[in-house]
Amino acid sequence: MTSTGITLEPLDVEAHVGRLHAWVTHPGSVYWEMPEASVEEVAQEYTQMRDNPHHHAWLGRVDGEPAFLAETYDPAHSLLAGTPELREGDLGMHVLVxxxxxxxxxxxRRVFRAVMEHCFADPAVRRVVVDPDVRNDKIKVLNAQAGFEVxxxxxxxxxxxxxxxxxxxxxxxxxxxxPEEGA
Structure with missing residues (x-):
């Protein structure tokens, strides 16, 4: 399993707000915390993110087609600020397929691997930090497969x-x- 055919590019809010709105408000995206958001609210959220030097949104493509959203951020400039476990070299990450x-x-799994490779492409990144809802059983499994420890x-x-x-x-x-070692 490789991330061949998967790319990440800075999210163009104006060009992709309709698609983004459909993704984040979908019932399957309940943990994204935007189920009732309007198109305008989604645009505002991601415009603020675009203008924030500590938070970046990425449109992920698989074989050229938009397929996922990823966010990377400096956890020291986020809701996690002040968390004693944070260290220099940490990078926060969210992903929505x-x-x-x-x-x-x-x-x-392919998408998640590509996002993790994107995070670790920066040699200054020592750890990736995630903060999923404790009720999100699907991401617990995927995080564990990627090497995360709670x-x-x-x-x-x-x-x-x-x-x-x-x-x-x-x-x-x-x-x-x-994957051969995890089988």
Missing amino acids: APTDQPVPGFT ERAITLPAKTAALSFCTREAFLASPLVR
């Missing part, structure tokens, strides 16, 4: 989150990168 009526086996549960404004970290070494040794 576009909802589909025809799931493709292994697709989400540090602890933390309370954020809209959820109780599983503060989790993945080192470069853990990712490179993970079943996501080395």
Whole structure:
């Protein structure tokens, strides 16, 4: 499994707001915390993100077609600011795979691997930080496959989150990168 055919580009809010709105308000995206957002609210959220030097949104394409949204951010300038476990070299990450009526086996794992490779492409990044809702069982499994370890549960404004970290070494040794070892 490789991330061949997967690209990430800075999100063009104006060009993709309709698609983005459909993705983040889809019932399957409940943990994205925007189920009732209007197109205008989604545009505003991602315009603010675009203008924030500490937070970046990425449109992911698979074989040229828009297929996922990723966000990377400096956790010291986020809701995680002040969390004692944060270290120099940490990069926060969120990922949302576009909802589909025809799931493709292994697709989400491929996308997740590509996003992690994108995060670790910067040699200054030592760990990737995620904060999924503790009720999100699907992402728990995927995070574990990528090498994340849950540090602890933390309370954020809209959820109780599983503060989790993945080192470069853990990712490179993970079943996501080395599926034959994880079988």
